[in-house]
Amino acid sequence: MQTIGKLEVLRKRVADLRESGKTVALVPTMGALHDGHLTLMRRAREAADHVVASIFVNPRQFGEGEDLDAYPRQLQRDSELLEAEGVALLWAPQPDEVYPTGYATNISVAGVSEGLCGGDRPGHFDGVATVVCKLFNQVLPDMAFFGEKDWQQLAVIRRMARDLDLTRPHVEAIIGVPIVREDDGLAMSSRNSYLSAEQRAQAAALPKAMRDAIAVIAQGGAVGRPLGNLREVLQVSGFDSVDYAEVRDADSLERLEADNGNARLFVAARIGGTRLIDNMAIHAQ
Ligand SMILES: Nc1ncnc2c1ncn2[C@@H]1O[C@H](COP(=O)(O)OP(=O)(O)OP(=O)(O)O)[C@@H](O)[C@H]1O
Ligand SMILES: CC(C)(CO)[C@@H](O)C(=O)[O-]
Numbered sequence: 001m002q003t004i005g006k007l008e009v010l011r012k013r014v015a016d017l018r019e020s021g022k023t024v025a026l027v028p029t030m031g032a033l034h035d036g037h038l039t040l041m042r043r044a045r046e047a048a049d050h051v052v053a054s055i056f057v058n059p060r061q062f063g064e065g066e067d068l069d070a071y072p073r074q075l076q077r078d079s080e081l082l083e084a085e086g087v088a089l090l091w092a093p094q095p096d097e098v099y100p101t102g103y104a105t106n107i108s109v110a111g112v113s114e115g116l117c118g119g120d121r122p123g124h125f126d127g128v129a130t131v132v133c134k135l136f137n138q139v140l141p142d143m144a145f146f147g148e149k150d151w152q153q154l155a156v157i158r159r160m161a162r163d164l165d166l167t168r169p170h171v172e173a174i175i176g177v178p179i180v181r182e183d184d185g186l187a188m189s190s191r192n193s194y195l196s197a198e199q200r201a202q203a204a205a206l207p208k209a210m211r212d213a214i215a216v217i218a219q220g221g222a223v224g225r226p227l228g229n230l231r232e233v234l235q236v237s238g239f240d241s242v243d244y245a246e247v248r249d250a251d252s253l254e255r256l257e258a259d260n261g262n263a264r265l266f267v268a269a270r271i272g273g274t275r276l277i278d279n280m281a282i283h284a285q
């Protein structure tokens with residue numbers, strides 16, 4: 001596996017991979033890899049002839065006072081993990097390679113980016129859409145893989161690909177991979193490394209409270225009371241605050257007051273300084 005920091009070199013190496021009609025999958029990440037990321041790499045390996053992974057802690061998607069500087073960076077360890085997964089190229093540019101002096105363009109996707117993480121993190125999805133569009137143009141992959149842990153992000157990226165008529169990858173080739181969880185149900189996340197041992201144990205209350213709320217919501221009726229209970233349970237379990245707990249349509253992301261058969265529960269909650277997100281279908285898929 002070759003690690004590349006210059007766009008010029010990336011374009012040449014991707015062109016080499018494409019020789020004799022071979023397909024290329026892109027898996028964008030911010031590094032500090034865990035089994036959730038490695039599952040994306042495996043899905044990509046199964047679907048394409050070659051996998052290009054990217055590691056870029058994108059400054060434009062972090063708000064003021066967020067954890068841009070503290071975000072874990074461990075390129076050496078990550079590159080060993082990617083190599084072991086059979087990844088062909090690692091695209092790991094520095095910020096000035098992605099946003100050179102004079103950079104002035106922003107992509108903003110309305111609708112699906114509103115509320116949930118978009119509400120709590122103003123400008124976040126502009127930063128995500130902008131960098132993902134650039135990554136797509138840099139690698140021109142046949143397909144790209146994203147985790148359903150960031151369900152709203154996936155919706156934003158698909159909307160962007162549809163609206164901008166992207167062909168590499170085409171919107172149908174933007175593939176969502178189900179959430180990979182720890183044994184106690186907590187969704188794997190690079191930010192879990194911020195948790196102390198006590199907070200890590202308390203964090204398991206999040207998926208459990210979500211499953212309990214879902215069991216009630218799936219029986220029909222309004223979502224207000226189960227979501228109220230979920231907030232209370234999280235506070236009693238050691239969470240400091242709940243940024244949002246909402247039921248939305250899984251595709252349109254419209255907010256729902258009652259189950260519509262295609263509903264999904266979305267929660268973001270804070271424990272210590274760490275913000276954890278999760279989402280689950282109300283009805284088994
Ligand atoms: N537990 C998981 N299961 C499936 N996909 C995941 C999981 N965690 C992350 N991903 C996916 O991996 C890709 C890269 O994510 P990223 O590098 O931000 O990792 P992360 O663990 O989500 O980090 P963060 O702590 O910033 O949320 C995204 O498409 C994300 O949805
Ligand atoms: C898609 C992404 C790599 C864009 O920076 C990031 O938002 C992430 O890791 O989910």
Ligand code: BAL
Pocket residue numbers: 030061062150
């Ligand atoms: N996985 C989402 C990236 C972020 O939180 O900025």
